[in-house]
Amino acid sequence: MIVYVCNSCGKAYFEPRGICQCGSDSFREEERETTRIHCVKLMVPPAGFPDQVEFCLSQAKGTKVFEIVRSA
Numbered sequence: 001m002i003v004y005v006c007n008s009c010g011k012a013y014f015e016p017r018g019i020c021q022c023g024s025d026s027f028r029e030e031e032r033e034t035t036r037i038h039c040v041k042l043m044v045p046p047a048g049f050p051d052q053v054e055f056c057l058s059q060a061k062g063t064k065v066f067e068i069v070r071s072a
């Protein structure tokens with residue numbers, strides 16, 4: 001999973017940001033392995049999703065991220 005890391009203070013964000021909380025607007029993309037913390041499986045997913053969808057709150061080296069896991 002790609003996270004966006006501030007070049008100034010090193011804080012990682014799950015989504016691209018215009019400006020970091022430290023005031024810097026310089027980011028780099030970093031690939032990080034995630035660990036799933038909490039998952040919720042939807043048996044009746046919203047339109048446009050596959051039959052079963054699992055939403056996971058995960059952690060990528062200290063950064064909380066939100067994953068959508070497609071289970072066939």
Ligand SMILES: [Zn+2]
Pocket residue numbers: 006007008009010011020021022023024
């Ligand atoms: Zn920063």
